Amino acid sequence: MTPDWQRRAYSIDAMRLLARRALPRPVFDFADGGAEDEHTLRRNEAAFQEVELLPRPLSGSAARDLSLTLFGKRLSLPVVIGPTGLAGLFWPDGERCVARAAETAGTAYCLSHGSVATLEDVAAAGNAPKWMQVFIYKDRGFTRELAERAAKSGYDALVLTVDNQLLGNRERDIRNGFAIPPRFGLSGLAGMALKAEWLWRMRREIKRVTFGNYVRPGEAADIKTLAGRMASLLDPSMSWTDVDELRKTWTGPLILKGILHPDEAAASVERGIDGLIVSNHGGRQLDGAPATIDALPAIVDAVDERIPVLIDGGVRRGGDVVKALALGAKACLVGRPQLWGLAVAGEAGVVHMLDIYRREIDRVMGLCGISAVADINQDIVFKP
Numbered sequence: 001m002t003p004d005w006q007r008r009a010y011s012i013d014a015m016r017l018l019a020r021r022a023l024p025r026p027v028f029d030f031a032d033g034g035a036e037d038e039h040t041l042r043r044n045e046a047a048f049q050e051v052e053l054l055p056r057p058l059s060g061s062a063a064r065d066l067s068l069t070l071f072g073k074r075l076s077l078p079v080v081i082g083p084t085g086l087a088g089l090f091w092p093d094g095e096r097c098v099a100r101a102a103e104t105a106g107t108a109y110c111l112s113h114g115s116v117a118t119l120e121d122v123a124a125a126g127n128a129p130k131w132m133q134v135f136i137y138k139d140r141g142f143t144r145e146l147a148e149r150a151a152k153s154g155y156d157a158l159v160l161t162v163d164n165q166l167l168g169n170r171e172r173d174i175r176n177g178f179a180i181p182p183r184f185g186l187s188g189l190a191g192m193a194l195k196a197e198w199l200w201r202m203r204r205e206i207k208r209v210t211f212g213n214y215v216r217p218g219e220a221a222d223i224k225t226l227a228g229r230m231a232s233l234l235d236p237s238m239s240w241t242d243v244d245e246l247r248k249t250w251t252g253p254l255i256l257k258g259i260l261h262p263d264e265a266a267a268s269v270e271r272g273i274d275g276l277i278v279s280n281h282g283g284r285q286l287d288g289a290p291a292t293i294d295a296l297p298a299i300v301d302a303v304d305e306r307i308p309v310l311i312d313g314g315v316r317r318g319g320d321v322v323k324a325l326a327l328g329a330k331a332c333l334v335g336r337p338q339l340w341g342l343a344v345a346g347e348a349g350v351v352h353m354l355d356i357y358r359r360e361i362d363r364v365m366g367l368c369g370i371s372a373v374a375d376i377n378q379d380i381v382f383k384p
Helices: 004-008 012-022 025-032 039-049 094-105 119-123 140-152 171-176 186-190 192-201 223-233 240-249 262-270 292-303 318-326 336-368
Strands: 068-070 073-075 079-081 109-111 130-134 157-161 254-259 275-278 309-312 331-334
Touching: 004 012, 004 336, 012 025, 012 192, 012 336, 025 171, 025 336, 039 292, 039 318, 079 094, 079 109, 079 336, 094 109, 094 119, 094 336, 119 130, 119 140, 130 140, 140 240, 157 240, 240 254, 254 262, 262 292, 275 292, 292 309, 292 318, 318 331, 318 336, 331 336
Parallel strands: 079 331, 109 130, 130 157, 157 254, 254 275, 275 309, 309 331
Antiparallel strands: 068 073
């Protein structure tokens, strides 16, 4: 029998609404919100609606192949789970739940630097392709340390996020007084009766929520201390020289995340980067940055098929994935949807989330007369 939550989670947006009902407002807004006026957050989704598809139903596509090869690994669909911090705040052991869900779905999972579980613990959770997110820190030795730990733990790719050199101004968190671990005043506690399931689930976890990758051996630092350490390590002075040094340290696929300018895309190819993610950090950093689907074509042109280009931000439908692939992306990353899936049903919720994308991509491909992901190109984009 199909669970009630699964019947109600018939789309990514429906799953978001279920997550909003399940989570305390500060926790939901931590995932759902963006920077300042949230213009870029909204634009990420709206811009996909301006790309229209031109079907060729007489091409015939009785069966569709959604699989692809990315950085030497075969994936069952062109959707990768992107890095999102503190997944363990949404469901106990959240990061390992997501890693197992990715393996079930046959796709890759990128672990956030700000995970509750350590990268070593997540690496042991499954055999799906795993990527590790890092930053360029003021302490360059710590950047190397994370890369070396990822290599030792068998991660398949390193994702260097370059648009988080300063913390974005996320005003929902300010209004909510969001803190890690969550603390609720009298007004907040009054409304918690409706969040009883989350409270019960997390009753033993709340005090243990931490940033696992930042804890030093033998250290008993609390979460506030670790959060302060993370913020102090961000370095707006990072440069291409630092990227070059990391390229020497990490011998596997190195992917840059946060690329929006064609010049940086072209320079990435020249410096031996293996892949790019067109990203504005889900609208959580620079409010006013372009929607990623709008920035994508210029990045694709600059790269000229020499390395794969991926995209994240606002991907809420299988049709959005098809549109991104038509404009030159190799695959899409999804961030917030994994947290909504976790909040609704843990590992099963993330598996269901990925299945929604799979079914929608398959349906759109069938309606457009496309038999394989490899056949998706600009011919299916309507240009009036």
